Amino acid sequence: MISKFLQLAMVAAGAALALGSVTACSDDATATAPITSNPVTTTSMYSTQPSSAAKSPAMTASGDPQSVTTETETGSATGSRATGSALPATAPNPSTGVPSSFPGPGGQEIDAKGQAYLAALKRQNVTFMGDTDNSVALTMAEYVCSERRKGTDPVTVRAFVTASVGPGTNNVAEANAKADKVIKAADTYYC
Numbered sequence: 653m654i655s656k657f658l659q660l661a662m663v664a665a666g667a668a669l670a671l672g673s674v675t676a677c678s679d680d681a682t683a684t685a686p687i688t689s690n691p692v693t694t695t696s697m698y699s700t701q702p703s704s705a706a707k708s709p710a711m712t713a714s715g716d717p718q719s720v721t722t723e724t725e726t727g728s729a730t731g732s733r734a735t736g737s738a739l740p741a742t743a744p745n746p747s748t749g750v751p752s753s754f755p756g757p758g759g760q761e762i763d764a765k766g767q768a769y770l771a772a773l774k775r776q777n778v779t780f781m782g783d784t785d786n787s788v789a790l791t792m793a794e795y796v797c798s799e800r801r802k803g804t805d806p807v808t809v810r811a812f813v814t815a816s817v818g819p820g821t822n823n824v825a826e827a828n829a830k831a832d833k834v835i836k837a838a839d840t841y842y843c
Contacts, residue, residue, distance in 0.1 A: 762790070765842050769793050772837040778830050781820035789834075792816055796838035810835065 762770070770786055773779070780788040792813055799809045814831040821827040 762786070766790055766793070768841040769837050772841050773834065776833045776837070778817070778833045778837075779820055780817060788816065792834055793838040793842040796835055797843035800839070800843060 770789060773789055780792070783789055796809060796813065810828075810831055813834050814827050817830040817834060818824075818827040821830060
């Protein structure tokens with residue numbers, strides 16, 4: 653009886669050792685080692701720091717040090733700002749107009765139901781952040797009506813509309829209230 657118990661214990665110990673060695677072999681810690689010994693370097697496209705080589709004095713033919721002026725220190729030879737030291741302006745040109753064949757606000761007239769929907773939003777003081785031409789408001793009306801026709805879950809529609817009005821609000825409750833007003837105005841005047 654004791655010999656059978658010892659045999660069973662030896663088989664269990666052997667299985668545990670085999671399982672332990674298989675588990676140890678599956679360790680992939682060395683898989684993240686670098687393939688080459690070449691160091692990786694990165695550079696920044698918008699560097700504002702002049703290089704140390706540009707600041708050091710240069711030697712003239714006679715061996716006297718001479719100060720080197722770089723573009724990053726003084727701008728350029730004409731005194732203007734160095735190219736690449738500032739990001740370009742991103743505001744659109746206000747004199748640019750929308751082509752007459754372009755669909756949507758600014759390109760085509762807004763129909764009566766669109767006007768009624770926009771008037772309802774204005775009465776309720778509902779605005780979309782950055783929507784100067786009402787394109788976002790009209791897109792939300794189109795979205796609400798389209799999703800109603802498809803039978804989309806109202807919670808999904810409300811979440812999408814809440815996300816579109818959210819940037820112009822101070823808190824979640826205000827965003828939810830605005831979203832409800834947009835959906836109701838779309839259902840009443842636009843759909």
